[in-house]
Amino acid sequence: MEAAERVDAVFRSRFGSAPALLVRSPGRVNLIGEHTDYNEGFVLPMAIDRAVWIALRARPGREVVAVSLDFAEEKAFDLDALHHSEAGWLEYVKGTAWALGQAGHRLAGWEGVLTGDVPIGAGLSSSAALEMASARAFAAASGLAWDPVAMARLARRAENEWVGVGCGIMDPLIVGSGREGHAVLIDCRSLEMRPAPLPPGTAVAVLDTSTRRELTGSAYNERRAQCEEAARRLGVKALRDVTPASLEARGGGLSDVVRRRARHIVTENARTLEAAAAMAAGDARRLGGLMSESHLSMRDDFEISTPALDAMVECAQAASGCHGARMTGGGFGGCVVALVDEAAAPAFLDAVGGRYRERTGLTPSLYLCRPQAGTSVAVRRE
Ligand code: GLA
Numbered sequence: 001m002e003a004a005e006r007v008d009a010v011f012r013s014r015f016g017s018a019p020a021l022l023v024r025s026p027g028r029v030n031l032i033g034e035h036t037d038y039n040e041g042f043v044l045p046m047a048i049d050r051a052v053w054i055a056l057r058a059r060p061g062r063e064v065v066a067v068s069l070d071f072a073e074e075k076a077f078d079l080d081a082l083h084h085s086e087a088g089w090l091e092y093v094k095g096t097a098w099a100l101g102q103a104g105h106r107l108a109g110w111e112g113v114l115t116g117d118v119p120i121g122a123g124l125s126s127s128a129a130l131e132m133a134s135a136r137a138f139a140a141a142s143g144l145a146w147d148p149v150a151m152a153r154l155a156r157r158a159e160n161e162w163v164g165v166g167c168g169i170m171d172p173l174i175v176g177s178g179r180e181g182h183a184v185l186i187d188c189r190s191l192e193m194r195p196a197p198l199p200p201g202t203a204v205a206v207l208d209t210s211t212r213r214e215l216t217g218s219a220y221n222e223r224r225a226q227c228e229e230a231a232r233r234l235g236v237k238a239l240r241d242v243t244p245a246s247l248e249a250r251g252g253g254l255s256d257v258v259r260r261r262a263r264h265i266v267t268e269n270a271r272t273l274e275a276a277a278a279m280a281a282g283d284a285r286r287l288g289g290l291m292s293e294s295h296l297s298m299r300d301d302f303e304i305s306t307p308a309l310d311a312m313v314e315c316a317q318a319a320s321g322c323h324g325a326r327m328t329g330g331g332f333g334g335c336v337v338a339l340v341d342e343a344a345a346p347a348f349l350d351a352v353g354g355r356y357r358e359r360t361g362l363t364p365s366l367y368l369c370r371p372q373a374g375t376s377v378a379v380r381r382e
Contacts, residue, residue, distance in 0.1 A: 006069060007055035007113040008380075014067055014074075015111050018380060019055035021140050025133035025375040026051045027118035028125045028174045029206055029337050030328045031183050031287075032294050033272035035302060037168030039227050039265045040189040040238035042272040044196060044279075045170060046204070046371040047178020048124065052133040055380075056112030058141035066093060069115040079107055084162075089114070092127055095162030096134040099154040100144075110141040119365070121212045123329020127163070128171035131155035132375040140377045148176035148374060149191055166221055167330075178374035185276040189240055196276045198371065199284035202323065203342040206335050207316060207352060208365040209308040213333035220330055223261060223302065230254055230262035239265040264302035268294060288323025288339045295326035304331025308360055312336040315355040321348045 001009070004022060011019040026047040033043035059065070062079040068089050075090045082098050084091065100107055114133070118126040135151045138144070155172035159165050169188055177184060182195040198204065231239050233254055234247075239262055247266050251259045271290045278286035295313050299305040305313075309327040313336050316325035321344025328337040340348045349366045356364050 003051070003053045003115050003117060004055075007053050007115050010067065010069060011055040011113045014113065015057070019112070020057035020380055021055070021137070022378045022380055023054040023056070023133050023136045023140070023375070024051050024378075025129045025136060026175060026178055026372050027129045028171060028178070029204065029335070029369055030170065031204070031337060031339075032275045032291055032326070033170075033268060034294065034298055034328070034331075035223060035227070035304070036240075036265055036268050036272065037170040037186075037188040038166075038224055039231070039269075040240040041265065041269040042276075043170045043174075043186050043188060044183050044272050044275055045174040045186070046183040046369075047174055047374050048206070048369040049372050050116075050118045050124065050369070051372075052114065052116035052118060052126070052129040054112045054114050054133050054137050056110045056137050056141065058108045059111050061109050063109045064093065064097065065111040066090065067113045069113065079109060089130065091163055092130045092158070093134040095158035096131045096155060097138060098162050099158040100135065100138055102157070103154055105138075105144055106142065107138050108142040110137060112137060119208060121334065122208050123213070123331075123334030124206070125171040125175060125329075127159060127165075128155060128175045131158050132172055132175045136375050136377050149173065152176045166224060174374070176374045178372050180371060180373050182371050183279065185272070189238070194276065196279040197282075199279060199282045199287060199339075201342050202284045203340055203345045203368050204371070205316070205338040205340050205345065205349065205352075206367055206369050207312050207325075207338060207356075208335045209312050209333065209356075210362050210364050211306065211308040211333040213330065219304070219332060223304065226258050226261040227265055230258050230265075233258070234262070240269065242266050244270055260301040260303075264297045267297055284323045284339060284341075288325075291324035291326045291337070291339060292317060298327060298331065302331075306332060308333070308362065309336060311359050312352070312356055312364065315352045315359065316348075318355070319348050319351040320344060
């Protein structure tokens with residue numbers, strides 16, 4: 001049974017009649033532009049055909065009652081008494097309610113059933129998918145206007161201040177503003193977005209190493225602090241304001257580590273802009289080449305790759321039909337993204353799976369992803 005049918009069916013049996021609304025909120029994969037978002041730079045992600053689903057209806061009063069099919073639990077909270085409980089999926093729903101409340105929105109309660117097929121902790125933004133799904137559910141139940149950019153800011157606030165992860169704006173923004181058939185070039189300073197079509201005849205493969213990040217929180221925050229230090233020492237607001245040439249000329253006063261961190265960011269911004277131009281020109285070879293260069297920069301300068309990620313990138317690059325590959329997301333585990341010829345894609349996945357297993361002894365999950373529209377809600381009619 002499809003996810004939408006499953007949440008619908010469980011809603012009927014648990015809450016006694018049909019749900020009024022069905023929310024779908026996709027995960028995302030980033031083609032290029034890693035760790036550039038909190039440096040006010042450029043990213044080029046796409047929303048994917050894996051998502052979080054919520055079947056729901058508004059309920060009188062101020063309570064939210066939610067059933068998670070994936071965790072096989074039912075939980076509830078009171079919008080007038082929001083407080084942290086043990087970590088888990090409900091904290092993302094609650095954190096979103098908190099951020100909406102902080103922004104002055106008066107929320108209605110709802111009852112709903114959730115499921116999702118965005119792998120958790122794989123770097124495909126299952127948490128932003130759930131936060132934006134929750135925001136869409138609250139907005140629909142409470143009669144609020146839906147502005148995906150404003151909601152993405154609130155979802156980031158939920159993640160930063162309620163969940164306690166210092167992430168940037170990329171994930172909720174692309175989750176809310178994805179475009180079918182396209183990646184989206186996002187300027188993380190102005191939040192201007194420009195759709196970028198996949199080159200004709202290509203497909204995007206997501207290659208999950210089946211390793212999960214560990215200690216990312218601290219490593220992520222450390223990278224962030226190093227970037228901020230570089231910007232401070234270079235006398236700019238953010239590393240967005242530094243070009244590769246000016247870093248070359250003025251980076252002498254930085255420590256070796258901080259200079260390499262800054263070099264990743266400034267070269268990654270340049271690569272991301274060039275990648276968007278390559279997409280506009282339909283140039284798969286150039287786009288793939290930039291993705292592979294990005295991986296080296298993350299491996300050597302930003303140091304967020306792992307042996308499993310490097311092995312997967314090498315297996316992908318060696319397989320026929322591959323234009324380029326890189327680790328994607330925050331790093332330290334999770335997925336590689338590859339640009340491949342559509343016609344060669346099934347053979348590519350077979351070859352990569354075999355090689356990766358042989359090399360690492362691990363069993364990966366490999367799949368093609370199609371770019372999808374962002375978070376949406378459908379009104380259900382009986
Ligand atoms: C995580 C964060 C994003 C971004 C990426 C790295 O996914 O949530 O904001 O910083 O890492 O590009």
